[in-house]
Amino acid sequence: MPQTTPKGLQRLAFGGDYNPEQWPESVWQEDVRLMREAGVTMVSVGIFSWALLEPESGRHDFGWLDRLLDLLHAHGIRVDLGTPTVAPPAWFYRAHPEALPVTAEGMRYSYGSRGTICHSSSAYRTAAAGITTALARRYGSHPALALWHVHNEYGVPVSACYCDGCAAHFRNWLHETYGSVEAVNEAWGTAFWGQAYGSYEEILPPRVTPTVGNPAQQLDYRRFADATIRENFRMERDILHELAPGIPVTTNFMTALSQCDSIDYWAWGREVDLVTNDHYLMTDGRRTHINLAMAADLTRSVAGGAPWLLLEHSTSGVNWQARNPAKRPGEMARNSLAHVARGSEGAMFFQWRQSRRGAEKFHSAMVPHGGTDTRVWREVVALGAGLEALEEVRGTRTVPDVAVLWDWHSWWAQSLEWRPNEAHDARERADSFYEALYDRHLTVDFAHPESDLSAYPLVVVPALYLMTEAAGQNLREYVEDGGTLVVSYFSGIVDEHDAVHPGAYPGALRDVLGLTVEEWSPLLDEQRVRIEGPGGASLTGDVWTEFVRPRGAETVWSYADGPAAGGPAVTRRRLGRGTAWYVSTRLDAASLDAIVAAACEDAGVAERAALPRDVEVVRRAGDDGQRYLFALNHTAEDAEVPLDGSGTELLAGAVVGTAAGTPVGTAAGTPVGATAGTPVGTPVDGKLTVPAGAVRVVRLDG
Secondary structure (H helix, E strand, C coil): CCCCCCCCCCCCEEEEEECHHHCCCHHHHHHHHHHHHHCCCEEEECCCCHHHHCCECCECCCHHHHHHHHHHHHCCCEEEEEECCCCCCHHHHHHCHHHCCECCCCCECCCCCCCCCCCCCHHHHHHHHHHHHHHHHHHCCCCCEEEEEECCCCCCCCCCCCCHHHHHHHHHHHHHHHCCHHHHHHHHCCCHHHCCCCCHHHCCCCCCCCCCCCHHHHHHHHHHHHHHHHHHHHHHHHHHHHHCCCCCEECEECCCCHHHCCCCHHHHHCCCCCCEEECCCCCCCCCHHHHHHHHHHHHHHHCCCCCEEEEECCCCCCCCCCCCCCCCCCHHHHHHHHHHHCCEEEEEECCCECCCCCCCCCCCCCECCCCCCCHHHHHHHHHHHHHHHCHHHCCCEECCCEEEECCHHHHHHHCCCCCCCCCCCHHHHHHHHHHHHHHCCCCEEEECCCCCCCCCCEEEECCCCECCHHHHHHHHHHHHCCCEEEEECCCCCECCCCCECCCCECHHHHHHHCEEEEEECCCCCCCEEEEECHHHCEEEEECCCEEEEECCCEEEEEECCCCCCCCEEEEEEEECCEEEEEECCEECHHHHHHHHHHHHHHHCCCCCCCCCCCEEEEEEECCCCCEEEEEEECCCCCEEEECCCEEEECCCCEEEEEECCEECCCCCCCCCCCCCCCCCCCCCCCEEEECCCCEEEEEECC
16 A cells, blocks of 8 residues: 655655756755755655656756655655646647637647646657656656655636637547446436537537536536546556655645646545645635635545645735735744644645746745845744644544535536626535634535534535535435534535436435425625524525425524515424435525524534634644644734643643643743743643744543
8 A cells, every 4th residue: 555654754754846957066965954944855856847857858957856766865854856747848738739628719829837748648648648757757766756746736727728629528428427428428417409410520628618508518528638637647647656666646636726627536546645734825805814714624525534735825915916015024834833733734835936037936936036134034943843843643544523515526526607696606605604614613524415414513515506415315314313414505405417407406415404495586786685484584695595495394594584584594403313404595794604603502512602713722632532622813912712631732832721630821832823931831721822823733632
């Protein structure tokens, strides 16, 4: 079985993408000296170096990479070595212009960026296999090598090509998937609009049409594109496994960013030896630390709960958003340790030294343009020391409280044209439900709709438009066995081919919810509805309403106005030993919290009201029973966190809580994310003080 942790790495991973080819070799010695000063343990190398490693087809130049890997090894720095297949050289495209992808509109992209690849191109596959083989043979046994890094951020910026080569490949994929053109016609519902095919040769990719194309065809093409990219990853992975046994193989995911919604990471998580992820804060006015937590939880879930690795994030601002603010003092460390709290085995960055040229020259780095006399550099050095102090958490697992169902195929289907209300956004509902759980200080696992859910007292279905009959049966059995389920509107509507389930809405979920929906009545812009419930409680909804008919469910909240006035808005059904809730409108944050609170009570999920808002408390635990508490304060005020007993705060090395009945005060050092003189403990029994913007990590006693 392949190794699943970076070979030879004895500490948490800390470092970043290192691109020394952008600098004269005289800078390399300075780089490794600074890496040692910062506590760097691993760097990613060679990701965009194909043109340098193979300047002409079949002619390799490894001299510079030999010297670099030897230098890094001499200084005790492990290497995550990239296969540079995300950026083929200019000579390749000159020889094979057909390997440049074509858009659905018929435009062929030009050379000059990255990831500009038709993944069906046989010429690309041959060239990619060639450079991967050459690297594996030369460096597979190099003592610095810890991890193979295949390609880079698959699906960015091009996830699908629509050229004639892809058309032929798509037809082969359809034959392998369905077995006959008749089965394709049935799955796609081609009887509608007279689209029936008489042979595979008549089938093309879903290119631009005068009006809406076949939705099932579009959905299958997204599956085909994802599978095709994954084929190329497996090709490289298998070469590396054969020629460099014992070295784990990964590729960097982007699980929770919209740029990579074309990738089915449930499938990809089964293909890599170690799940790794890139995450960048989305500065859109929201509480960015919640999206960070969501990304980390989703990545851990894709890894099956096992430790994973944050392979890229930023020390400060990025360069590709409309506005790119710098991170506030302490925010870099807080971001990094939030990922570690949620299962990452370290914190890596893009990149080590900030570029002077190219498209990302204004993207922050560990060594900024201003050099070492900068706040960013000082925080990098402090973070390196902090991660070294947390070495003992390696191999432990984050402890979840509840689950949220997540399925990329459903997002793909939901995003197609002509849905009842374009203002309904399935991802927005997922974000909102996650935020409601986050604000109740619950750690979330994400789960596939057909996976085993028995470990979770509460499961939330934010908006899964596509759901198989098997998934519906899985949720029924979950509730009957004692689980609590919360389902949002427009879920369970279609099967895996985007065909509406037979019978009334909500299709696959009718039985478990104990209701039918006779009709949807989406709301107009700015239209709101009031919902009345127990004791005169009032909720607010927008975007969507439904005419719900209970068939075993009880009405808990009713529409007070709007199209469905007087009808059920929120229902609850007792089924077996469990409970199923249904929410038929888009609730605002306060209203959604009321539903989540009621569901948590049903599920027996403990109330954590004593924790302040925007103060995270996450636990990791080892197989030996050792427990760790991470407390991250995202606010501008000091906060107190309940502490069960006593323990040792690892970042400062101080005893905290109550030891033999004696509270502990401050430690000599300054913990990561804190300012000099801030307290580590507190004179109040059972409380841990977390200063504004700071992080505390406690090894709990007992």
